[in-house]
Amino acid sequence: AQKVTQAQTEISVVEKEDVTLDCVYETRDTTYYLFWYKQPPSGELVFLIRRNSFDEQNEISGRYSWNFQKSTSSFNFTITASQVVDSAVYFCALSARGSTLGRLYFGRGTQLTVWP
Amino acid sequence: EAGVTQFPSHSVIEKGQTVTLRCDPISGHDNLYWYRRVMGKEIKFLLHFVKESKQDESGMPNNRFLAERTGGTYSTLKVQPAELEDSGVYFCASSRQGGTGSDEQFFGPGTRLTVL
Numbered sequence: 407a408q409k410v411t412q413a414q415t416e417i418s419v420v421e422k423e424d425v426t427l428d429c430v431y432e433t434r435d436t437t438y439y440l441f442w443y444k445q446p447p448s449g450e451l452v453f454l455i456r457r458n459s460f461d462e463q464n465e466i467s468g469r470y471s472w473n474f475q476k477s478t479s480s481f482n483f484t485i486t487a488s489q490v491v492d493s494a495v496y497f498c499a500l501s502a503r504g505s506t507l508g509r510l511y512f513g514r515g516t517q518l519t520v521w522p
Numbered sequence: 523e524a525g526v527t528q529f530p531s532h533s534v535i536e537k538g539q540t541v542t543l544r545c546d547p548i549s550g551h552d553n554l555y556w557y558r559r560v561m562g563k564e565i566k567f568l569l570h571f572v573k574e575s576k577q578d579e580s581g582m583p584n585n586r587f588l589a590e591r592t593g594g595t596y597s598t599l600k601v602q603p604a605e606l607e608d609s610g611v612y613f614c615a616s617s618r619q620g621g622t623g624s625d626e627q628f629f630g631p632g633t634r635l636t637v638l
Contacts, residue, residue: 410564443629450525451613451629497565508553509578510615510627512565 408433410500412513419488420521427483427516429498435459438502440474440481441510445495457481488520524548526630528614534636540602543633547596547616553577554597555617555627556589560610568612571597604637611635 409432419425431440438459443451455465457474465472469486485492495517499510527546535541547554556568568587569579573594582589586605591597601608611634615627 441626449611449631451615453626453628456626499565508570509555509567509581510557510565511567512557514562514564 408435408438408500408502408511410498410511410513412496412498412516414516415514416517416519418519418521421489422487423520424484424486425488425518425520427485427496427498427518429481429483429513431479431481431498431500433500433502435502438500441499441501442472442481442483443497443499445497445515447494451497454483485518488518490520490522493518493520526614526616526628528612528630528633530633531631532634532636534638535604536638537606538603540600541604541635543599543601543612543614543635545597545599545614545630547614548628551616551618551628552594553617553619553625553627554591555615556597556599557613557615558610559613559632560607565613568599601635604635606637609635609637 411430440457442454444454445451462474471484473482495515497515498513501510529544533541552573554571557565559565567581569582569589570577571591574591588600611632613629613632615629617625617627619625
């Protein structure tokens with residue numbers, strides 16, 4: 407079975423602070439994909455990143471960075487120097503091969519609020 | 523390129539009534555997914571179309587839910603009769619290739635359904 411856990415329900419920070427959103431996943435598949443999506447107040451989910459299970463390299467994109475560690479089954483997301491526009495709900499998701507191919511398994515999301 | 527669109531954005535109905543949600547995927551995307559988020563919980567998979575065929579409908583909660591994708595273009599999700607527990611946000615997503623599980627899914631803004 408596939409499962410994604412985002413233990414942080416809500417996080418509040420002040421602008422310019424760094425913040426890390428945690429994501430822990432469970433799967434028995436050896437080939438799987440991890441995603442992060444952002445849901446701004448407008449409602450749609452915006453794709454941020456995809457990682458496959460064979461690529462543990464960390465990734466940096468501007469102020470965003472992702473730390474993938476298979477040893478701890480974690481795929482954490484860090485925002486450096488946060489801004490008010492980063493306020494949103496962030497979802498971590500998993501897609502695995504096998505019978506559940508294609509569908510995404512989501513965590514419950516983390517509501518991030520960045521105060522000016 | 524237009525994104526995934528969903529109609530209506532909000533729907534308020536009484537228990538026992540019927541509601542039909544519509545999703546227009548991105549043009550050229552063969553894969554169409556429906557998901558649902560009940561308040562405070564994770565986004566859960568409902569079903570997956572490849573063109574007009576149902577690839578996986580194992581997430582459909584019961585036979586009160588009927589999804590169709592005539593001609594492999596837009597899709598409808600009908601709930602009949604609606605129950606209180608059907609309230610939530612229904613998301614539609616599309617992707618060009620769903621066969622590997624790695625494809626980015628593009629999400630619509632969702633339809634917020636409230637059953638009174």
